[in-house]
Amino acid sequence: MTLETVSAPAAQWSLCAGCHQPIYEKRSLRTLRVCPACGAYARLSAPERIEQIFDAGSARPIAAAGVIEDPLGFSDSRPYPERLRSARERTGLPDAVVCVRASIAGHPLVAAIMDFRFLGGSLGCATGESLAAAAEEALRERVPFLVVTASGGARMQEGALSLMQMAKVTQTISDLGRAGILTCTLITDPTYGGVAASFATQTDVILAERGAHVGFAGPRVIEQTIGQELPAGFQTAEFLFERGLVDEVVPRPALRGALGRLLAAASPQAPMPRPRGLGPAPxxxxxxxxxxxxxxxxxxxxxxxxxxxxxxxxxxxxxxxxxxxxxxxxxxxxxxxxxxxxxxxxxxxxxxxxxxxxxxxxxxxxxxxxxxxxxxxxxxxxxxxxxxxxxxxxxxxxxxxxxxxxxxxxxxxxxxxxxxxxxxxxxxxxxxxxxxxxxxxxxxxxxxxxxxxxxxxxxxxxxxxxxxxxxxxxxxxxxxxxxxxxxxxxxxxxxxxxxxxxxxxxxxxxxxxxxxxxxxxxxxxxxxxxxxxxxxxxxxxxxxxxxxxxxxxxxxxxxxxxxxx
Structure with missing residues (x-):
């Protein structure tokens, strides 16, 4: 797999999901897919996130691990293997996460970037194994670990094995914490279910992209199971910031700078210089x-x-x-x-x-x-x-x-x-x-x-x-x-x-x-x-x-x- 897996746009124009105004594709790319009319954020693919966040040319893929692809022999309206093949052809990705070694402002790190286009960014065995392997790479290299989330939750087609991925990845995040290695989550829209209820919310620092929705149960699940209609602004990054659940809400154009400052502030210690001793003792x-x-x-x-x-x-x-x-x-x-x-x-x-x-x-x-x-x-x-x-x-x-x-x-x-x-x-x-x-x-x-x-x-x-x-x-x-x-x-x-x-x-x-x-x-x-x-x-x-x-x-x-x- 290479990181240049974004296909050419099928059309020169697209419609903003917020204000429904047409946006010229080249302008959309220049604005990081932020609508120039209303400021709404379109979702970014993993390759687009990599291009936005990391130093140019620094991202090197971490090979995806092999796993059993269809552990249950699952089929609904289509067999699960067919859904996987379709998702791979559409996205150019092997699964719902891309893991890389990279740098931001010269500071090395390992990152795992989820892609909602691949079966809703769902957490299955392949996704969990790749996330865990990337965290273990950060542990070996003793560099910070960043996970960029975009997921509807655990992958239903893999049954209880998908739940086990929540525990697996959380465990590797905990290993990094015990080793004194900084971990960080960048929550993007949407982040729900098993991802939100495990590693996404267990890192040292949680940044959220402006307007991102995050929670355990999504609005549709809440409305269908207990009949409650969510109030406006509920489960948004801003709502959660006020409740002390995220460290900062960051606009998309400022994400790279925010992550760079965090890595710089926590980078390995330099020897403490001895005071010069000039003037009266303080x-x-x-x-x-x-x-x-x-x-x-x-x-x-x-x-x-x-x-x-x-x-x-x-x-x-x-x-x-x-x-x-x-x-x-x-x-x-x-x-x-x-x-x-x-x-x-x-x-x-x-x-x-x-x-x-x-x-x-x-x-x-x-x-x-x-x-x-x-x-x-x-x-x-x-x-x-x-x-x-x-x-x-x-x-x-x-x-x-x-x-x-x-x-x-x-x-x-x-x-x-x-x-x-x-x-x-x-x-x-x-x-x-x-x-x-x-x-x-x-x-x-x-x-x-x-x-x-x-x-x-x-x-x-x-x-x-x-x-x-x-x-x-x-x-x-x-x-x-x-x-x-x-x-x-x-x-x-x-x-x-x-x-x-x-x-x-x-x-x-x-x-x-x-x-x-x-x-x-x-x-x-x-x-x-x-x-x-x-x-x-x-x-x-x-x-x-x-x-x-x-x-x-x-x-x-x-x-x-x-x-x-």
Missing amino acids: VIGRADLLPERDPWEVVRLARDIGRPTALDYAGLLLEGFVELHGDRLSGECRAIVGGLGRFQGRPVMLIGHQKGHDAAELKARNFGMPTPAGYRKAGRLMRLADRLGVPVVTLIDTPGAYPGIEAERDGQAWAIADDLRVMAGLSVPVIAVVTGEGGSGGALALALADRVYVMENSVYSVISPEGCASILWKDAASAPQAARSLRIDPRALLLQGIADGVVREPAGGAHQDRAAAAGLLRDTLAAVLVELSSLDAGRRRRERGERFRAFGAFSAGTSRKGGVA
């Missing part, structure tokens, strides 16, 4: 080097709306940051952001609370108060970082976890607890930085780290000063007094050993010069990542456990982790 490690300040004044600075957000820092610290979305369960929480990017040539997973710089963004981000979906998203990204061997950096700036009815209904406490358990067991370096407010368990959920730093104008507390004042003083106006009693400022946090160091800020605060603040944080992270990366995973986990085990315990001769000095 971290203050001794409390006596910090002036005593009114904690309430620090609270006001920590809450300044101009302070850099997690996304600001991502843009200033990382190259090629790729934000990932969704908890793969129930929703997308915009109060926590996270994704992969390259820090001084090395991939890192950055996760942080996100507030905003104006009223509209603050409201959209829930004022930086995450829901359970946000904490589940953070946990998902931490697990991905651990599988890929990528350090985790968390940026903390939240008044606390969202205390609403919906959050309690959806298991807020369970979500926070799971993040703590995940962080305790991570094998990769973990660095947490409080960049603004560190409020209660909502902050701690991202702060069980090897090293914990606080910015010079940040606070970290069991409760907000206002909350403490309302409960203990019975008067929220006593918040300044509560702040002083809680000892939540950087100097006090350093004395208690809660902070390993205080990161300097530009004169007047990080909000006065975001770029300079990011530079000081960059120097801090660079030095600590070199230190932590020199330790083996077992020692990192052990020392992380010892760090938190010591808090509050009495130790003669020292008060570092025992309480007030």
Whole structure:
């Protein structure tokens, strides 16, 4: 088989399935079969996808494996072997998937591209065997694995053997995950049934082409079996993105760029360069080097709306940051952001609370108060970082976890607890930085780290000063007094050993010069990542456990982790 198996168009014009306007064939090819009138997407064949996505000339076929073609001797209105012959003649393909070794923006990978033209992209023995063999090739070569889905589901003519392909391919995807190899799905229209319910939704990163339909049961099956009519927009990529089930919805012309950025962000690690050590040290490690300040004044600075957000820092610290979305369960929480990017040539997973710089963004981000979906998203990204061997950096700036009815209904406490358990067991370096407010368990959920730093104008507390004042003083106006009693400022946090160091800020605060603040944080992270990366995973986990085990315990001769000095 060659990859140049697209036959010449039978007609010079075609009709758009969306607006029914005629489209000249050459123009349709130039626009990647996106209607210039209404923007509707026509389905692409596997060879067309290969031409669109991969570097020119880089795709080399992986030979299809031999399998039993008609295991059941199946026949409906036509014998199954006859249907196979007809599909092969019409498409020029041996089955419903084409597997290749290729590259995107110079990054090598193995890819499996499904083709809906071949019996509806159905998953049969030959399809499953080719997908599994391609995943095993990615494992041998230790390169990322991409699957482009387009399928109506399992192939009925092969009976229960088609179901077994779901398990077979899922198993090989799991093998890649355990080996620390990135896996990615590009969902295209349509992706249903056994494909959606197995490997398509089990990869590390799920991108969906704009407008793609995906689900277990298709609309016709739902309507015919239980009589329900689906609402408009149901089972679309956009619908699923809002429910936290896909990482990103990407327009067709942007797919190649999106995949290239993802591969670049997760590509193998380069040695971490040692910091140059020019200028004053960015971290203050001794409390006596910090002036005593009114904690309430620090609270006001920590809450300044101009302070850099997690996304600001991502843009200033990382190259090629790729934000990932969704908890793969129930929703997308915009109060926590996270994704992969390259820090001084090395991939890192950055996760942080996100507030905003104006009223509209603050409201959209829930004022930086995450829901359970946000904490589940953070946990998902931490697990991905651990599988890929990528350090985790968390940026903390939240008044606390969202205390609403919906959050309690959806298991807020369970979500926070799971993040703590995940962080305790991570094998990769973990660095947490409080960049603004560190409020209660909502902050701690991202702060069980090897090293914990606080910015010079940040606070970290069991409760907000206002909350403490309302409960203990019975008067929220006593918040300044509560702040002083809680000892939540950087100097006090350093004395208690809660902070390993205080990161300097530009004169007047990080909000006065975001770029300079990011530079000081960059120097801090660079030095600590070199230190932590020199330790083996077992020692990192052990020392992380010892760090938190010591808090509050009495130790003669020292008060570092025992309480007030």
